Amino acid sequence: DVKVTQSSRYLVKRTGEKVFLECVQDMDHENMFWYRQDPGLGLRLIYFSYDVKMKEKGDIPEGYSVSREKKERFSLILESASTNQTSMYLCASSLSQVFLEAFFGQGTRLTVV
Amino acid sequence: DQQVKQNSPSLSVQEGRISILNCDYTNSMFDYFLWYKKYPAEGPTFLISISSIKDKNEDGRFTVFLNKSAKHLSLHIVPSQPGDSAVYFCAASARTGTYKYIFGTGTRLKVLA
Numbered sequence: 001d002v003k004v005t006q007s008s009r010y011l012v013k014r015t016g017e018k019v020f021l022e023c024v025q026d027m028d029h030e031n032m033f034w035y036r037q038d039p040g041l042g043l044r045l046i047y048f049s050y051d052v053k054m055k056e057k058g059d060i061p062e063g064y065s066v067s068r069e070k071k072e073r074f075s076l077i078l079e080s081a082s083t084n085q086t087s088m089y090l091c092a093s094s095l096s097q098v099f100l101e102a103f104f105g106q107g108t109r110l111t112v113v
Numbered sequence: 114d115q116q117v118k119q120n121s122p123s124l125s126v127q128e129g130r131i132s133i134l135n136c137d138y139t140n141s142m143f144d145y146f147l148w149y150k151k152y153p154a155e156g157p158t159f160l161i162s163i164s165s166i167k168d169k170n171e172d173g174r175f176t177v178f179l180n181k182s183a184k185h186l187s188l189h190i191v192p193s194q195p196g197d198s199a200v201y202f203c204a205a206s207a208r209t210g211t212y213k214y215i216f217g218t219g220t221r222l223k224v225l226a
Contacts, residue, residue, distance in 0.1 A: 009154075033213065037151075040218060045214075058213070090157070092214075101162060102159075102214050103159070104157045105156050106155055107155065109154070
């Protein structure tokens with residue numbers, strides 16, 4: 001079974017803090033993704049990575065950066081957290097070059113106060 | 114610009130009846146489509162997928178239909194069960210490029226006992 005693990009289920013951070021969200025997958029997937037889910041807006045792609053050290057902006061990258069130093073780990077960084085970044089953050093991974101489903105982690109509910 | 118749209122934010126169905134969830138897309142390059150189910154405070158789980166070479170795919174109680182000319186897909190759940198109550202997301206991906214998944218805004222299904 002593919003496992004995608006996000007380091008925290010719930011986080012509360014203060015405005016202006018630097019926040020790290022970590023994601024690890026155990027299936028040697030090339031692709032990894034960060035989405036955020038907000039009511040009425042669905043899942044929006046923040047960033048994705050198709051290989052180690054390779055990344056591409058998604059639809060809403062502003063205020064975020066990412067790091068992929070190892071194949072199994074993909075980190076989302078909020079450079080200076082703001083209240084409008086309060087959301088559910090979801091990490092996913094998938095194989096490249098074949099059409100298969102993406103597997104999701106359990107999500108991190110981030111609240112910025 | 115929403116490339117994948119789910120125009121019904123919610124749907125209520127009686128237990129045992131058919132649930133039909135709809136999804137429209139605008140990008141003709143999409144050629145792989147997926148449905149995910151999401152419970153509160155959990156990550157989305159994969160339900161069923163279809164590639165553009167097919168117009169129907171069935172898996173137990175779940176059937177996905179694809180109408181390429183209308184750029185429309187639908188998920189049929191028969192018979193609906195109370196445990197099917199969740200938010201359903203459709204997603205699309207293109208064979209060209211980096212295989213990223215674009216999600217719709219979701220439809221909340223409530224199956225009434």
